Amino acid sequence: MIATDQQVLNKDSWVDHEKGVVDRRIFSDPGIYAAELENIFARAWNFMCHESQIPETGDFFMNYIGENQVIVVRDRNGEIQVLLNTCPHRGNTVCRADQGKTRSFFCSYHGWNFDLDGKLVGVPGYENFYRSDLDKSEWGLSKAAQVSGYKGFIFATLDPAAPPLEDFLGWVGCLSIDMVAKNGAVEVLDGIQKNRIQCNWKLAVDNLFDWYHPKVSHYSALRTGMIDEAFLAPLQQMVLLGDYGHGISGPGVTEAEQAAFEAANKHLTNKDKLPNWRASEQAKAELGPVGIRATGHPNIFPNLWVSTGGTQLCLRIPRGPLETELWWFTLVEKSMNATERKKIVQMATHFFGPAGLLEQDDGENWSHSTRTSNLGATRDRPLNFAMGRGHDTVKLDPSGQSSIETAVNEHAQLWLYRSWQEWMKAEDWPSLIKNHSAAPTGTI
Ligand code: FES
Ligand SMILES: [Fe+2]
Structure with a gap:
């Protein structure tokens, strides 16, 4: 069945977070894309x-x-x-x-x-x-x-009505930067790796939260032996959701594991602790009791992936509804010597980016998903983002940080699209501030 304009114009039909489904037209419709530039990119930090x-x-x-x-x-x-x-x-x-x-x-x-x-x-x-x-x-x-x-990371907005940067980031956005900023002790190396993929930008964002695909999409990377399965596809997952669509999704450690790690770490001298910033008292103070246990992938809405390994950032920049440019920034600690920096650059080159082992696989899948998003025969068939929906609970820590600790799931992806829809429906910043959903509590 051919879509009617009415179906595209009905913003409420784009994302049904109760059912966990998303209208696939949002990945190619030119009118929706034009509205994204105004309602999301021109407004956001x-x-x-x-x-x-x-x-x-x-x-x-x-x-x-x-x-x-x-x-x-x-x-x-x-x-x-x-x-x-x-x-x-x-x-x-x-x-x-x-x-x-x-x-x-x-x-x-x-x-x-x-x-x-x-x-x-x-x-x-x-x-x-x-x-x-x-x-x-x-x-x-x-x-x-x-x-x-914020901690050396510069943001800008075209909207004079946007709230202050830290209000926009909220605790999840700030935590995403805290994870890699190491209290300002980092710098970005010259040489931003840039490449284009024939896909809608949202598919590239959605994928960074996705821990369902690695064992399938990246099977060839697993077979090289460069990455082991426990690292690439850990079953124990932790999701942190913040206002305005920010999220962190991926592996996490349990409270018991963290306690055991800290007990063992007490035997280390300060000098020994330095190479692993996560093991430091400073990291614990900055990231908080829940944040210190989260090692997944943060996305600062709309399109900044902060790689938790602490060595890369990636912008998913829209280039029309059917094309996205990926920009990979490489981060190093200021105190690192030339050999240590070289090692980081080698890792950054081999993991993601145009010469990496991983995003070549991803990019091909995203481009096929984009191409099939506006075909007459199937465009009325929504896409499924319901994995884990209704089966998990948001745990609220006394610190105010909240998390969902569970198996592989699609909570962060659905949160991304739910928030995206709210940005698209809002007339302006005051209405977005008033009407956006606060991060979920209770059963999710
Ligand atoms: S001087 Fe810039 S366009 Fe004429
Ligand atoms: Fe991937």
Whole structure:
């Protein structure tokens, strides 16, 4: 049966979290995609870069907010600016490099020149052609509405009504960064690995929570012996859900295992504890009693995967409804020497990214899922996200951190789509704040 416009327009029909089903049209419909750019990417706090990537005046890194390209640059006052990469004269881009260092941004069309804070400072023919009749203060580069950082991770939003970054992140978003920020002792290496996959961006996000697929999708990686099954597909799972769609899903350790680990760790000297940050008192204090036991994959909504191994971050950047660009950032501890850094780079290259063993398998599956999401014969057949639904309980710790500790499940994926639908239905930030679902309690 061919879908009617009405079916696409009925936002309530996209995700049925009671049944655990999702309308597969959301993975290819161009109208839904266009609305995502406005309702999600333009409103959310989007990850821009780590402050170590732009330490000095004039250092810049290019990124995207939805499909808007932005320049993230350190200005002459040491402040980080997020400037829209489009000249207000005819719309040409003013920066074509991926990253670098500059004194200004010079438009290659007619030569307007912009300072590091976006101000228009140079106009060829200002006196002779414009007759000095151009108010330069009105014709600078557009800027993100808000820029803010958490433990060195810089975010920006185009929406002046967005709540403060830490309110948006909530405890799950903050914990996701705490897991890798190690209290500010990390930096991002040069060389962001980028590749494109013919898939909808949400499938790439949904997959990072998915611990059902590894033994099947990544069987060839298992057979190489590089990764063992207990690591790739652990049965003991822990899910942490936060407001606005943030989540952490994957392996976890039980309270008893953690207690045994800590008892054993007491015999280690401080020096011995250092290489494993998770074993430190500082980690326990920062991550909290539940967070310290979670070792799954966090996603900061909408599209920042923080790899819990602590060595990689990945942005799933939309490039149209049928295409996603993956950007892999490599994190190292500042104190690491050259040999240790090299080892991290080798691991980062071999696990994920365009030359990795894992996402080649994933990407092929996502692209097939995307292609079949809008076929006349099957598009009315919803997709199933119901694994574990109704069978688990949210445990609330006295610290305020909550978790679901269970077998392999799809709780975080369903939470992602449920929250996605709420973002899509909200008229603006005040209505999203008022109407979004708080993280579930009780039976889930
Ligand atoms: S388009 Fe930039 S100076 Fe004309
Ligand atoms: Fe995978």
